[in-house]
Amino acid sequence: MTTATDIVYRLPQERKLVSELPGPRSMEIGARRLASVAAGVGSSVPVFAADADGGVIVDVDGNSLIDLGSGIAVTSVGASNAAVAAAVAEQAAHFTHTCFMVTPYEGYVAVAEKLNELTPGDFEKRTVLFNSGAEAVENAVKIARLSTRRNAVITFDHAYHGRTNLTMAMTAKSMPYKRNFGPFAPEVYRMPMSYPYRDELGSDGVAAAKRAISMIEKQVGAETTAAIVIEPIQGEGGFIVPAPGFLSTLAEWCTAHRVLFIADEVQAGFARTGTWFACEQEGVEPDLITMAKGIAGGMPLSAVTGRADIMDTVHGGGLGGTYGGNPVACAAALAAIEQMESLDLCARARHIETIVTEALSVTKDELDGAGLPVIGDIRGRGAMIAVELVTPAEDGTATRDPNPDLTAAVAKTALAQGVVALTCGTYGNVLRLLPPLVIGDDLLRDGLAVLCQALKDNA
Ligand SMILES: *Cc1c(COP(=O)(O)O)cnc(C)c1O
Numbered sequence: 001m002t003t004a005t006d007i008v009y010r011l012p013q014e015r016k017l018v019s020e021l022p023g024p025r026s027m028e029i030g031a032r033r034l035a036s037v038a039a040g041v042g043s044s045v046p047v048f049a050a051d052a053d054g055g056v057i058v059d060v061d062g063n064s065l066i067d068l069g070s071g072i073a074v075t076s077v078g079a080s081n082a083a084v085a086a087a088v089a090e091q092a093a094h095f096t097h098t099c100f101m102v103t104p105y106e107g108y109v110a111v112a113e114k115l116n117e118l119t120p121g122d123f124e125k126r127t128v129l130f131n132s133g134a135e136a137v138e139n140a141v142k143i144a145r146l147s148t149r150r151n152a153v154i155t156f157d158h159a160y161h162g163r164t165n166l167t168m169a170m171t172a173k174s175m176p177y178k179r180n181f182g183p184f185a186p187e188v189y190r191m192p193m194s195y196p197y198r199d200e201l202g203s204d205g206v207a208a209a210k211r212a213i214s215m216i217e218k219q220v221g222a223e224t225t226a227a228i229v230i231e232p233i234q235g236e237g238g239f240i241v242p243a244p245g246f247l248s249t250l251a252e253w254c255t256a257h258r259v260l261f262i263a264d265e266v267q268a269g270f271a272r273t274g275t276w277f278a279c280e281q282e283g284v285e286p287d288l289i290t291m292a293k294g295i296a297g298g299m300p301l302s303a304v305t306g307r308a309d310i311m312d313t314v315h316g317g318g319l320g321g322t323y324g325g326n327p328v329a330c331a332a333a334l335a336a337i338e339q340m341e342s343l344d345l346c347a348r349a350r351h352i353e354t355i356v357t358e359a360l361s362v363t364k365d366e367l368d369g370a371g372l373p374v375i376g377d378i379r380g381r382g383a384m385i386a387v388e389l390v391t392p393a394e395d396g397t398a399t400r401d402p403n404p405d406l407t408a409a410v411a412k413t414a415l416a417q418g419v420v421a422l423t424c425g426t427y428g429n430v431l432r433l434l435p436p437l438v439i440g441d442d443l444l445r446d447g448l449a450v451l452c453q454a455l456k457d458n459a
Pocket of ligand 1: 131132133134135137160161162163231235236264265266267268292293
């Protein structure tokens with residue numbers, strides 16, 4: 001198996017603090033930001049980046065932080081992967097843009113070929129490229145509606161699909177994504193998710209799927225439903241892994257009723273969960289797949305790949321956009337995918353899973369043993385692992401009451417020690433670990449030690 005030791009890093013892979021966080025230079029830029037950047041844009045950490053490579057982000061004061069977030073599951077091959085950087089420079093030196101709708105170029109075609117090959121399903125496929133995850137989801141819905149001549153779109157509790165008008169409607173969580181940003185797009189219906197930790201159906205995925213299907217049939221009707229759109233492992237909603245059988249039962253129902261099954265793999269795709277796509281682990285072959293985040297080593301690119309007979313129902317000129325499939329982003333994607341293959345980052349993701357779950361399980365046992373049962377659940381796959389934090393009762397017995405305050409405190413303590421860890425979840429009580437897949441074992445272990453200590457210090 002390829003290990004991170006085969007990877008050549010440009011920056012020292014170390015955690016090193018040379019100032020308080022944020023340091024003086026970050027404070028200075030932070031003040032300028034307050035006076036210039038719209039207040040609606042948030043940032044998880046108050047430090048400004050100057051450099052990043054492998055598993056570290058170096059800030060403008062020279063602090064070297066361990067990156068357990070990959071800029072939200074984007075920089076899987078590293079934030080300055082040499083092969084990606086070279087491909088970007090080479091393409092930018094020739095042309096940065098012609099518009100594929102005006103003068104097409106080979107890179108776009110090569111990315112389409114690659115995605116058709118990598119995505120699950122042995123059937124003819126076609127691909128169309130865009131810029132962001134939300135744009136890919138919007139277009140998957142456009143394609144589904146046109147090809148089925150139906151309107152209704154089914155989404156799920158805890159879903160996240162983006163911030164555009166249609167994808168806000170599809171996203172579950174009101175704050176901060178939706179509140180007062182409506183009215184939202186019509187014909188979007190939300191169904192109960194399989195959430196093994198919190199749902200009374202527990203690990204019975206088939207029963208959870210039947211519950212959703214019954215509601216779809218009663219409240220919407222199969223014959224008016226264009227598509228089910230679902231994240232195979234939910235991202236922003238809390239890294240919720242549906243119980244086995246949930247996705248496959250939904251997919252079978254879709255096939256039987258000519259409803260399209262759309263997997264939103266924007267966060268879980270591209271080796272993140274230990275396979276190229278998360279839905280493979282449930283044996284599901286979606287009709288359409290949306291992709292973005294990990295696809296291009298940090299360059300903005302997204303895609304919809306799907307069955308050729310569905311994709312090609314759209315009339316010429318019906319899909320596109322000025323920047324969609326930008327040539328520099330395509331060059332980056334081809335290089336990033338080549339790196340994932342040659343470094344076997346799927347195997348790396350599975351290796352990261354064992355290191356992360358081991359460290360978290362030990363910490364959970366210690367905390368439970370100390371009468372502090374704050375870790376309710378550890379879940380996820382590959383390098384997409386979450387810890388759901390809960391509030392013990394007065395007498396120290398375990399409950400499932402969400403603990404968002406502890407979650408925020410742990411992230412804050414970890415940052416003060418030089419570790420960037422993200423939070424998520426409908427209840428804001430999930431710490432999510434999304435390290436770059438190229439992070440070295442020692443650095444990862446150091447980051448986990450800091451995070452686990454932060455859990456113990458704040459519990
Ligand atoms: C991040 C995300 C999106 C939206 O992607 P953007 O590039 O931010 O528009 C859509 N779906 C899922 C599952 C995501 O995680």
